[in-house]
Amino acid sequence: MQKLLSVLIGATALLYTVNLRANDGKTAVSIKGEASLANNSKIYLQRYYNKMFFVIDSAVVRNGSFSFTSRLELPELYGVTDDTTGMSSLFVFIEQGNELFIRYDTARGGRNAVITGSPATDRYKAYLQNARNVKIEEYIKEQPASIVSAFVLYRYYSPSLSAEDIERYTSLLAPALLHTQYVKLLKDLPATLRARAIGSQAPDFALPAPDGKIIRLSDQLGKYLLIDFWAAWCGPCRRENPNVVRVYNKYKDKGFSVLGVSLDNNKDAWVKAIAKDELAWPQVSDLQFWNSEPAMLYVIRGIPGNVLLDPSGKIIARNLRGEELEKKIASLVN
Template identity: 30%
Template sequence: MINKNFISTLAMTLVATASFAQQSVEYRINGTCPASVKTVYVMDIDGSRPEVIDSAKVEAGKFAINGKSDKDALLGLTTTKKDYRVFFNDGKPITADLTNNVLKGSELNTKLNAYDREVDALSVGLEPLYQQVAKMYSDEGLSQQERKNKLKELQPKIEAIDTKLNARKLEIIKANMDNLIPVAYLGDVIFGLEYNEMKGLLDDSRVYAKHPALNEVKRYYAIMAKKAAFIGKKFVDIVENDVNGTPHKLSEYCGKGNYVLIDFWASWCGPCRGEMPNVKANYEKYHSKGFEIVGLSFDSKLEAWKKAIEDMQLGWINLSDLKGWQTIAGQTYGITSIPASFLVDPEGTIVALDLRGDKLGAKLKEIYGF
């Protein structure tokens, strides 16, 4: 997803972070690891940019680390600075076996580690698939069509594993809403959730809701809350030009007796273009039943916008004022990240938002019955 951050949402996040207790607590870790390892690291995991905050030399496969960090900070123990065993800095001693990726400490951290290893086991098939994707793009001998064919073969396999992983992470979150464990997993699942489900999981009454490691999650939630405010309300009319410079009102298409998807996108937005085959497939399936799409672009260059429409063969009306992020479409509808979408019912009421992937097809099947 392409994001544009606003000072207001950042300020809100900082206020939420400040309200979470920031008391320094000591961590004490004793452990073992493979004899070939020279150094073990402790990392602070803030949800987006993990950084090393401590390290210890390994002697004969054993190590000990004592240090301080914020109380209940989400930390990681690692030998690679990449793959880490997560734990909360609750002040209880931890015993680590990094050969088998086992951490034992407080009841909370022992439980978290069990989930951590379970999630690892579910994701074991992903790395070979990612390696195949990387190899595919680095192989100069492959044609563009061969790459497309290979990606078409690999993508369903990746998505199948991701679906299982995210479903299990969501189960873990819902089973632990009285403790901090959801902090470790919410960032992985949040982008696939409907707003109402997010709202329930991030309610301020949750003990984890204001944890600093959820900064990015809370920022995304604030964006979604702003968009969700449009649900149940009539669409707001705007005027933008088509590719030929002819002005059109949104009301020419919405509120005219058909369901309309207002699709916010841009030619330079990779995730937007990646979603277009799905949007096209649903348009082709349901257009004869009255389903319409209005594309509202965040482009600023006419030729790039026109070329994208032609290249992807988008058969519906596309409008833009070519003002990039300052487009009237974004300003009117509070769009701070793309791709984004609103589904408008035949009377002109906004009934759903951000129907991407399978969600769009499922909603249209519910509406049209096939």
């Protein structure tokens, strides 16, 4: 991964001072820092949206110091990085009144960072350390006004929740969070999930294959069809691929097929992964990462993910993995 900054000689210090909210609903955030880095190196401030970071500002290091100001929506999750790919960003939750101090280790993409002055970031770190023992309803009730409660519900729990559960847990969040992107997304999810529920007709889409040929979903119908959402960069997807390959090879002559939809944004990586994992079925991608049109169309919020269609194109199952996938296909084709 190409770095824009040289190897850190010392520690990078970022000082965030959050001022009063302005009439536009945003808050002026002054950011100052000291860094033992080469002149003209850059540090980036990013906004998190749809599981991706987008650069919104940058600071140039000159004579060991830098500064910039931005108007930010608060409370919100932001990223700090020296990496233009955004794949190794330091998570920083910024709220009203915070004065954050960050020691940022560029040599490890911020993973050795020390953050003070952000209770929300502290709470998020504590969640990550104990995630397996967290019960989301209790977690939200502990701090219903915390941006972290909304983020954890959206990012880690909503992909596996029913429309009814999403509505119930979202109702536990404080009204002060209604304007945040996570609560807005959570409120929109139930209606979309119901429109793509089991028993509904699968919406059509068309995307290019690696060779540029356009493949349309409706042209793949006539068999039990698994729409398999994956990506070359997704470790769990790559570990599940051998299982899908095995089931495909076993039942491809008995009325079962697969259509792969990649959430990659790098064509070379996508093509290499198809070859390495020996994925013999049709593959398509718009190379838009989490902005993948089919992923949004089918409400895919985590990968690996899949949707199983009957020969007429009706949705009959979702997110089948491992032995569960084979048992389902065997019961249908036999």
